Amino acid sequence: MKILFFARLRELLGSDCFEIADADCPADVAALRAMLRLSVNAQLAESLADPNVFCAVNQKVAGEDQTLKSSDEVAFFPPMTGG
Amino acid sequence: MKILFFARLRELLGSDCFEIADADCPADVAALRAMLRLSVNAQLAESLADPNVFCAVNQKVAGEDQTLKSSDEVAFFPPMTGG
Amino acid sequence: MFSVAISKEPLDVSALTRDFPRSAAETGAVVTFTGFVRGEGISALALEHYPGMTEQSILDSIHSAARRWPVQSVQVVHRVGELAAGEPIVWLAVGAGHRAAAFSACEFVMDYLKISAPLWKRERDLEGNWHWVDAKIADRDRARRWGGGAIA
Amino acid sequence: MFSVAISKEPLDVSALTRDFPRSAAETGAVVTFTGFVRGEGISALALEHYPGMTEQSILDSIHSAARRWPVQSVQVVHRVGELAAGEPIVWLAVGAGHRAAAFSACEFVMDYLKISAPLWKRERDLEGNWHWVDAKIADRDRARRWGGGAIA
Numbered sequence: 434m435k436i437l438f439f440a441r442l443r444e445l446l447g448s449d450c451f452e453i454a455d456a457d458c459p460a461d462v463a464a465l466r467a468m469l470r471l472s473v474n475a476q477l478a479e480s481l482a483d484p485n486v487f488c489a490v491n492q493k494v495a496g497e498d499q500t501l502k503s504s505d506e507v508a509f510f511p512p513m514t515g516g
Numbered sequence: 517m518k519i520l521f522f523a524r525l526r527e528l529l530g531s532d533c534f535e536i537a538d539a540d541c542p543a544d545v546a547a548l549r550a551m552l553r554l555s556v557n558a559q560l561a562e563s564l565a566d567p568n569v570f571c572a573v574n575q576k577v578a579g580e581d582q583t584l585k586s587s588d589e590v591a592f593f594p595p596m597t598g599g
Numbered sequence: 600m601f602s603v604a605i606s607k608e609p610l611d612v613s614a615l616t617r618d619f620p621r622s623a624a625e626t627g628a629v630v631t632f633t634g635f636v637r638g639e640g641i642s643a644l645a646l647e648h649y650p651g652m653t654e655q656s657i658l659d660s661i662h663s664a665a666r667r668w669p670v671q672s673v674q675v676v677h678r679v680g681e682l683a684a685g686e687p688i689v690w691l692a693v694g695a696g697h698r699a700a701a702f703s704a705c706e707f708v709m710d711y712l713k714i715s716a717p718l719w720k721r722e723r724d725l726e727g728n729w730h731w732v733d734a735k736i737a738d739r740d741r742a743r744r745w746g747g748g749a750i751a
Numbered sequence: 752m753f754s755v756a757i758s759k760e761p762l763d764v765s766a767l768t769r770d771f772p773r774s775a776a777e778t779g780a781v782v783t784f785t786g787f788v789r790g791e792g793i794s795a796l797a798l799e800h801y802p803g804m805t806e807q808s809i810l811d812s813i814h815s816a817a818r819r820w821p822v823q824s825v826q827v828v829h830r831v832g833e834l835a836a837g838e839p840i841v842w843l844a845v846g847a848g849h850r851a852a853a854f855s856a857c858e859f860v861m862d863y864l865k866i867s868a869p870l871w872k873r874e875r876d877l878e879g880n881w882h883w884v885d886a887k888i889a890d891r892d893r894a895r896r897w898g899g900g901a902i903a
Binding site for chain 3: 520522523524568572575576577591593594595596597598599
């Protein structure tokens with residue numbers, strides 16, 4: 434299961450994606466955030482705890498209680514600054 | 517003293533201006549309207565009595581009590597429909 | 600940089616867009632409005648103006664907008680004469696640091712142009728007869744949204 | 752006719768303006784917005800996006816606008832990659848029968864694009880260092896003006 438990171442978060446990770454074993458797929462977005470925070474550096478862990486950092490599941494912004502399956506495309510990114 | 521007419525009023529007059537002797541210059545816009553109504557055809561006279569028909573003095577929209585002198589540029593026209 | 604032109608020739612909206620003055624350091628937003636002849640039930644449109652007063656009246660609307668919002672450049676080109684369906688009637692552009700000012704000033708200038716610039720439309724119907732277009736109450740109401748003294 | 756494109760190449764605003772789809776019978780108003788890189792204190796700007804989600808998110812904003820106002824065509828082209836001061840970042844056009852719908856839909860789509868399209872800016876300062884641009888609270892407040900459920 435691949436987790437995508439964009440912008441500032443991608444830089445903090447040092448890569449544009451983070452892999453976890455499909456078997457370890459967490460139940461929901463909140464559980465995924467908690468799991469990731471244990472695996473990444475302190476700065477990125479802090480960002481993942483920030484409610485202003487979005488999680489998108491299958492390219493739609495998702496709430497903390499959205500359930501996950503290992504085939505989902507999941508991404509984390511900071512608030513948008515386009516336009 | 518030349519009085520300019522635009523759009524529908526110009527068509528009703530059959531000309532783009534109406535001349536009155538400088539010596540006959542009326543005191544204000546209201547007096548000019550009254551004077552013109554006696555000199556033009558019934559349809560144009562009716563339009564000149566319409567408060568929605570504008571009078572401009574020296575290219576600025578003027579109220580009924582604006583005073584006139586024979587050197588002023590005076591024009592009458594219907595509501596604007598540009599843009 | 601405020602400019603107003605009345606044109607007897609067709610408007611080249613693409614060229615006007617290309618040449619609209621901007622500052623690379625300061626212009627963050629440009630909003631444009633183009634009005635077109637809608638061909639529903641008409642075969643042509645003709646526009647008449649009051650040379651001198653029309654230009655000044657549009658310039659007054661621009662200055663009034665510039666007192667309300669921080670705009671950098673405003674340009675208006677209004678067509679007169681006879682136009683076919685689909686041709687541009689008016690082109691207006693506003694450049695500003697940020698989009699809020701550009702949007703508001705552009706809409707404001709159009710609203711005031713509609714009710715205050717001496718311009719008059721005639722339409723030719725499908726039988727070839729010309730009719731003067733009546734002023735719309737809605738245009739007056741729209742301009743009043745901006746509050747009093749707008750042209751002062 | 753709704754279209755969204757993400758472009759790595761510079762935007763040709765003049766050509767986009769020329770080619771924007773219109774109906775000679777029905778299109779009375781076209782409003783465009785162009786956003787530019789303001790060069791104050793920066794030497795370059797870079798934009799990153801989320802391929803697929805960015806396009807869909809902008810299209811969602813367009814569909815949301817089209818449910819609120821009678822628009823005929825909406826086109827958005829957003830630049831990504833590295834840009835110099837004065838270069839266009841985004842171009843947006845809305846065609847409608849009348850100007851009120853065109854102005855409102857254009858401003859609405861820009862407001863929602865700002866807060867909902869996955870795009871992120873970095874600026875290079877005059878010393879050559881890159882900094883991520885912080886999201887503006889003002890953008891969120893501006894989008895909220897349009898009321899709830901806007902993207903739904």
